[in-house]
Amino acid sequence: MKKQSLLMKFYLIVVFLLMYLPIFYLILFAFNRGDYMTSFTGFSLRHFATMFADTRLMGILLNTFIIALLSSLVATLVGTFGALGIYLLKRRNLQNVFLGLNNILMVSPDVIIGASFLILFTMAGLALGFGSVLIAHIAFSIPIVVLLVLPKLNEMDSALIRAAQDLGARPYQVLSYVILPYIWTGIMAGFFMTITYSLDDFAVTFFVTGNGFTTLSVEIYARARQGIDLSINALSALMFLVSLVLVIIYYFIANHKQKGSGKHKRATVNQQLGGGVQ
Amino acid sequence: MKSKQSIPYMVPYVLWIVLFVILPLLLMLIQSLQDIHQQWTLANYANFFRSGTYLKMTFNSIFYAFLVTVITLSISYPMAYGLSRVKNSQFWLLLVILPTWVNLLLKAYAFIGLLSQTGTVNQFLGFIGIGPQQLLFTDTSFILVASYIELPFMILPIFNSLVEVNPSLPNAARDLGATPWQTLRRVIFPLTLGGVRAGVQAVFIPTLSLFMLTRLIGGNRVITLGTAIEEHFLITQNWGMGSTIGIILVVAMGITMYVTRDRKKRGKR
Numbered sequence: 001m002k003k004q005s006l007l008m009k010f011y012l013i014v015v016f017l018l019m020y021l022p023i024f025y026l027i028l029f030a031f032n033r034g035d036y037m038t039s040f041t042g043f044s045l046r047h048f049a050t051m052f053a054d055t056r057l058m059g060i061l062l063n064t065f066i067i068a069l070l071s072s073l074v075a076t077l078v079g080t081f082g083a084l085g086i087y088l089l090k091r092r093n094l095q096n097v098f099l100g101l102n103n104i105l106m107v108s109p110d111v112i113i114g115a116s117f118l119i120l121f122t123m124a125g126l127a128l129g130f131g132s133v134l135i136a137h138i139a140f141s142i143p144i145v146v147l148l149v150l151p152k153l154n155e156m157d158s159a160l161i162r163a164a165q166d167l168g169a170r171p172y173q174v175l176s177y178v179i180l181p182y183i184w185t186g187i188m189a190g191f192f193m194t195i196t197y198s199l200d201d202f203a204v205t206f207f208v209t210g211n212g213f214t215t216l217s218v219e220i221y222a223r224a225r226q227g228i229d230l231s232i233n234a235l236s237a238l239m240f241l242v243s244l245v246l247v248i249i250y251y252f253i254a255n256h257k258q259k260g261s262g263k264h265k266r267a268t269v270n271q272q273l274g275g276g277v278q
Numbered sequence: 279m280k281s282k283q284s285i286p287y288m289v290p291y292v293l294w295i296v297l298f299v300i301l302p303l304l305l306m307l308i309q310s311l312q313d314i315h316q317q318w319t320l321a322n323y324a325n326f327f328r329s330g331t332y333l334k335m336t337f338n339s340i341f342y343a344f345l346v347t348v349i350t351l352s353i354s355y356p357m358a359y360g361l362s363r364v365k366n367s368q369f370w371l372l373l374v375i376l377p378t379w380v381n382l383l384l385k386a387y388a389f390i391g392l393l394s395q396t397g398t399v400n401q402f403l404g405f406i407g408i409g410p411q412q413l414l415f416t417d418t419s420f421i422l423v424a425s426y427i428e429l430p431f432m433i434l435p436i437f438n439s440l441v442e443v444n445p446s447l448p449n450a451a452r453d454l455g456a457t458p459w460q461t462l463r464r465v466i467f468p469l470t471l472g473g474v475r476a477g478v479q480a481v482f483i484p485t486l487s488l489f490m491l492t493r494l495i496g497g498n499r500v501i502t503l504g505t506a507i508e509e510h511f512l513i514t515q516n517w518g519m520g521s522t523i524g525i526i527l528v529v530a531m532g533i534t535m536y537v538t539r540d541r542k543k544r545g546k547r
Contacts, residue, residue, distance in 0.1 A: 037394075081287040085287040088287070105298070111489060207512070228390065243379040
């Protein structure tokens with residue numbers, strides 16, 4: 001028994017090493033003095049200097065964060081009220097219809113979302129660029145918020161609402177003094193989760209971005225196709241730090257109650273689908 | 279609050295469902311049923327099923343996705359099992375999740391450096407005397423990198439289902455004289471099938487549609503359904519055919535979800 005657990009520990013360590021090696025490799029070469037990702041010739045910060053001096057890249061970085069923040073804000077608003085609406089529907093099967101529709105975008109492959117949005121925007125005559133990317137990001141973020149807020153609503157004791165009503169609270173008072181404080185952690189988790197989705201997204205953006213506008217993922221794709229450029233490594237070191245901060249924030253919020261839910265929408269949808277409608 | 283009051287809340291959300299869930303898919307279906315002059319036709323589908331290249335591509339795509347699923351599953355189950363048993367498993371789980379927060383493109387980019395002709399792996403192979411080899415732009419490199427990227431998505435649901443197993447059940451099995459292996463195979467594994475199914479869904483469907491990996495790592499040698507869609511939409515501008523492949527992908531997704539659905543009736547509530 002003892003020997004087996006030792007073997008298990010060894011296995012865990014090996015898999016963890018494999019998972020992290022490529023990431024640390026990427027970050028390590030950000031500090032390389034040379035220009036290639038092949039041999040480490042000495043420590044230098046010059047690739048960071050190049051990156052920060054690259055105004056185009058910095059502009060793209062700014063765009064990416066603006067899109068992420070704006071889309072999460074709107075998606076959180078719409079998604080929270082959507083979740084409230086679903087929660088307040090008293091007919092179980094109607095709830096399930098909405099949840100089913102909600103989950104379509106969660107399980108659809110990114111290419112399908114991207115391609116179908118491209119058709120939609122073209123038919124609507126919308127110019128591809130900042131606007132189309134923003135709308136697309138809002139659209140794929142909404143179901144994530146719904147899936148994170150709805151469980152909070154479901155675990156709330158409905159007697160709280162009735163009590164508030166009996167005590168004379170108006171609907172908007174019930175909402176702002178009873179419901180919103182209760183589901184606040186879910187809303188914040190949804191907000192941060194959608195930020196990371198938006199920052200990460202490549203496929204959907206790639207389809208609807210057009211020529212003039214670029215986000216980080218699309219830019220990395222374009223540069224990676226041309227070969228190795230160590231300022232990309234510097235950028236990845238920076239982004240890793242950002243992710244780390246977001247992970248910590250997200251876990252502070254989510255770990256209030258829920259434990260270890262996955263970040264990615266696939267992981268989230270798994271859990272939600274696994275849990276079913278409560 | 280009564281049901282009626284939920285209506286104003288729902289307006290933007292319902293609008294979203296109509297405009298961005300139902301309408302795009304409908305438009306894609308319509309697009310697939312039309313030729314370039316907007317005439318109704320089944321030609322795209324006929325073309326898809328008659329031409330050997332599309333069918334071969336679909337088969338290849340499914341085969342690669344299957345391989346990636348099998349590889350990630352065989353690495354993930356022991357991993358999840360081990361993780362569910364160590365102390366501070368929530369912390370270790372966080373370490374599994376963290377790589378999924380690293381931008382996908384950056385991970386692919388790391389592998390370009392690792393696997394290139396003069397890359398680190400080839401330097402190592404040269405050092406032990408069997409290199410350099412062509413590693414990048416091969417089928418193997420595509421499978422390797424796709425498995426790497428999908429691994430956490432397989433570990434998470436299996437881990438979650440392992441944690442939910444009532445510990446008294448494996449204990450009972452052990453008391454009744456089952457060996458650890460028997461306990462695992464006869465008791466724990468069947469109880470965690472739900473997690474395995476969820477993991478298969480989470481890995482198989484996205485792998486069918488990965489497209490940037492096929493370009494960056496697979497060097498266009500591997501064509502998945504996703505690559506074909508991207509090509510028809512953004513390069514050859516044949517939206518009708520692209521939509522057709524899209525609809526095929528949606529159907530493939532539906533079949534996958536149906537096959538891996540949870541068969542037992544939920545006794546919840």
